[in-house]
Structures are given as C-alpha cells and as structure tokens.
Amino acid sequence: MEKYRILDHTADGKFRAFGATLEEAFANAALATASLMCDWEKVERRVEHPVAIEARDLEQLLNKFLSEMIYLFDAKRFVLGAAEDIRIEMPPKVGQGADGPIRLNARFVGDDRPERYEFYGDVKAITYSEMKIDSCACGPGPWVLQVVVDM
Numbered sequence: 001m002e003k004y005r006i007l008d009h010t011a012d013g014k015f016r017a018f019g020a021t022l023e024e025a026f027a028n029a030a031l032a033t034a035s036l037m038c039d040w041e042k043v044e045r046r047v048e049h050p051v052a053i054e055a056r057d058l059e060q061l062l063n064k065f066l067s068e069m070i071y072l073f074d075a076k077r078f079v080l081g082a083a084e085d086i087r088i089e090m091p092p093k094v095g096q097g098a099d100g101p102i103r104l105n106a107r108f109v110g111d112d113r114p115e116r117y118e119f120y121g122d123v124k125a126i127t128y129s130e131m132k133i134d135s136c137a138c139g140p141g142p143w144v145l146q147v148v149v150d151m
Contacts, residue, residue, distance in 0.1 A: 004032035043081030
C-alpha cells in the first residue's frame, strides 16, 4: 500500500497519508512530514523518544503528534526514521459528545546526529489549513489524512 503522496501547494508542503488503520495513517503522516526534510529511509534507528499526547479531537491529535516530531528535531537534533507502536485511545461516547480526551502513545525512532544526513527542506510548523481526516474507500487505504505544513 502507498504510505503517502506529496501534493502540490503554492507556498508550503502538503501531503496525504494513508493507512489500513488510523494508527498506520498517523505513522505514515510522520514519514511524509520527515520526507519533506530528508530521506527518512536512510536514517539510522539509534535513538527512541516516547510520545504521549492528549487532544480534544483527531485534528488536534494529528497536529500535536507531528508538532512533537518537529520539536524533537529543533530541540534535540532528532531525525525521524520511523513512528512505531502507535496506540490511539478514543474516549467512550456519552450522549452526543465524547467524554474525555483522545490519547496517543507511540515511539519515534531515529538518529540524533543530523550532520550525517542531507536536508533539502525545513518544516517549521503543522497547520490546520486544509487538514482532513477521513475514513473512506477513496484512497489506497481506508484512512486518509491530509496535512499542510509551513516550510
């Protein structure tokens, strides 16, 4: 299955990530974000960073998840090679709304030696512009995530 597709955008980066599960789509969104900066497939898997996030909805969860990756790059010199063991816990539904936050736990795996890699882009932020999270039969997987990043 295709992991992600980079899309044309006038000023920033844009992609769609696909997955058979929501967790796989989130992992592929992390890879798509990394691909806008360097070749993530060449990144050695030497260092792990646990990720634990809470959010009010899936869009905020995706934004925080990808923003954590950018933070680790900026603050810890961490280059992503994979997003693994992603678990998303949805709150039980009570009445019309959800009762409690959505939780995500995962591991980012990669390298803390960015000088070893060639960079051709710099993702500065994840935006909510044009962000979509759909579960449908309209792409390579049942889950399709669309994201625009500020570069």
